[in-house]
Amino acid sequence: MQVALVGLGVMGKNLALNLIEQGMTLVAYDKNPDAGAELLSCAQSLGIAERLHIVSDLADMVKRLDTPRSVLLLVPAGELVDKVCQDLIEAGVEKGDIIVDCGNSNYKDGIARKLKYQNKFEFATMGISGGAEGARHGPAMMASGSEGGWERLIPWFEKVAATHNGESCFARVGQSASGHFVKMVHNGIEYALMQLIAEMYQLLRIGTGRTPAQVAEVFKSWSEGPLNSYLLAISSHILSLESDNSEAVVDLIDNKVGAKGTGLWTAQNALELGIAVPSLVAAVQARHLTNTIDTPAAKEMTYAQRATNSVDLDLDELKDAFYFASLLCYRQGLALIKGASRSHQWKVDLDKTLQTWRAGCIIRADYLDDIAKGVEFLDTLEGPANALRKIAGQAIQSGLAFPVLTSTQTYIATLSTPSNGHLVQAQRDYFGEHGIKTHSGESCHLTDLTEIDAKVR
Numbered sequence: 219m220q221v222a223l224v225g226l227g228v229m230g231k232n233l234a235l236n237l238i239e240q241g242m243t244l245v246a247y248d249k250n251p252d253a254g255a256e257l258l259s260c261a262q263s264l265g266i267a268e269r270l271h272i273v274s275d276l277a278d279m280v281k282r283l284d285t286p287r288s289v290l291l292l293v294p295a296g297e298l299v300d301k302v303c304q305d306l307i308e309a310g311v312e313k314g315d316i317i318v319d320c321g322n323s324n325y326k327d328g329i330a331r332k333l334k335y336q337n338k339f340e341f342a343t344m345g346i347s348g349g350a351e352g353a354r355h356g357p358a359m360m361a362s363g364s365e366g367g368w369e370r371l372i373p374w375f376e377k378v379a380a381t382h383n384g385e386s387c388f389a390r391v392g393q394s395a396s397g398h399f400v401k402m403v404h405n406g407i408e409y410a411l412m413q414l415i416a417e418m419y420q421l422l423r424i425g426t427g428r429t430p431a432q433v434a435e436v437f438k439s440w441s442e443g444p445l446n447s448y449l450l451a452i453s454s455h456i457l458s459l460e461s462d463n464s465e466a467v468v469d470l471i472d473n474k475v476g477a478k479g480t481g482l483w484t485a486q487n488a489l490e491l492g493i494a495v496p497s498l499v500a501a502v503q504a505r506h507l508t509n510t511i512d513t514p515a516a517k518e519m520t521y522a523q524r525a526t527n528s529v530d531l532d533l534d535e536l537k538d539a540f541y542f543a544s545l546l547c548y549r550q551g552l553a554l555i556k557g558a559s560r561s562h563q564w565k566v567d568l569d570k571t572l573q574t575w576r577a578g579c580i581i582r583a584d585y586l587d588d589i590a591k592g593v594e595f596l597d598t599l600e601g602p603a604n605a606l607r608k609i610a611g612q613a614i615q616s617g618l619a620f621p622v623l624t625s626t627q628t629y630i631a632t633l634s635t636p637s638n639g640h641l642v643q644a645q646r647d648y649f650g651e652h653g654i655k656t657h658s659g660e661s662c663h664l665t666d667l668t669e670i671d672a673k674v675r
């Protein structure tokens with residue numbers, strides 16, 4: 219079967235090689251001829267070039283494809299996706315053909331494009347995670363929609379995707395553009411977990427005086443057990459790296475954190491949908507805050523060491539707190555997906571979603587099995603829950619900043635302790651007469667519940 223792939227950047231090139239290696243015949247195009255030449259040379263060195271046709275224009279690409287056609291887009295998200303879709307229409311793509319947007323597109327654009335192109339071709343969306351390495355050897359693939367063209371592609375994606383216990387990490391998770399929503403939330407969780415690990419590092423480094431290499435050892439020991447995850451493993455590796463002058467490599471890196479936008483979209487969507495994901499929002503804002511600090515890493519460190527208190531940590535408690543906080547970051551992301559699915563009627567399957575995250579993606583972790591057990595499982599984790607509370611308290615005492623750790627503790631505390639919402643409702647009614655509801659469900663005003671009507675002026 220012939221499939222076309224447009225966009226031979228890092229992800230496109232590696233996915234192309236993966237697909238060809240699995241037996242697919244690929245027609246590939248990139249507006250930069252060097253990218254095509256590079257892919258061809260990689261395919262030649264792997265001995266698979268006979269199944270690769272590099273074309274120099276989209277008309278030639280369309281002509282070479284069997285009908286109905288299948289085209290994968292791996293171009294940067296945004297206007298370029300529409301530009302390529304338009305060019306493909308002009309090149310001859312027609313009804314019955316499928317175009318799959320495999321970039322990090324905003325799901326709202328996906329919904330709009332489905333509508334826009336419905337009479338031209340089938341527009342489908344798929345989020346891909348795992349970076350270059352994943353695309354080359356097995357990514358996580360979060361697809362969506364019920365376009366007929368999927369049937370032609372699914373067997374290939376099931377083959378190229380990562381596997382976990384023999385099961386593919388490709389899935390059509392739900393309707394419409396929900397695949398891109400799921401990938402967006404994947405990235406929101408990714409931001410939170412990265413920040414949480416950075417906070418563990420800082421607590422161990424500044425709070426207990428460990429060197430980066432010693433923190434690397436702590437993370438390594440955690441990785442050897444059920445806490446093993448991709449992000450923890452790479453963090454341990456990064457912290458163990460030293461320059462030629464035996465300096466920790468992390469100390470040579472500027473503290474300002476970049477972002478391409480998917481974490482921010484996650485936070486924005488959660489706020490719009492009214493679904494609380496405080497740890498995910500805190501991680502986005504933590505990145506923003508790094509851009510307001512204008513001092514080099516080493517200087518900040520000296521200042522921090524002067525300004526903070528050392529902490530007497532129990533490493534087992536820290537590990538438990540980290541485990542519990544990590545579970546809660548995933549839970550918030552899943553709650554967001556569930557809420558969005560309900561609002562948009564996407565019918566997202568959370569088990570399938572979790573299956574796509576089990577291998578190949580950036581947030582893969584051995585404890586995803588625990589997350590699959592559902593929210594009830596969290597209730598059984600009294601020890602880790604207590605550890606999170608204690609560690610969050612100690613972290614605050616250190617004087618350092620722990621936005622994700624403390625937001626996560628606040629999240630679980632809010633869900634599991636008496637609420638104070640009644641007072642806020644009363645305040646709203648007091649000055650705005652917005653109305654309140656009593657425990658028996660009766661709608662009324664504060665003044666209906668009391669004889670006292672003197673107001674504070």
Ligand code: 6PG
Pocket residue numbers: 322346347348349405408476477478479480481579580
């Ligand atoms: C992945 C990653 C990948 C990328 C994101 C986040 O799943 O492979 O999430 O998509 O790292 O674009 O990047 P930023 O941190 O720059 O927002």
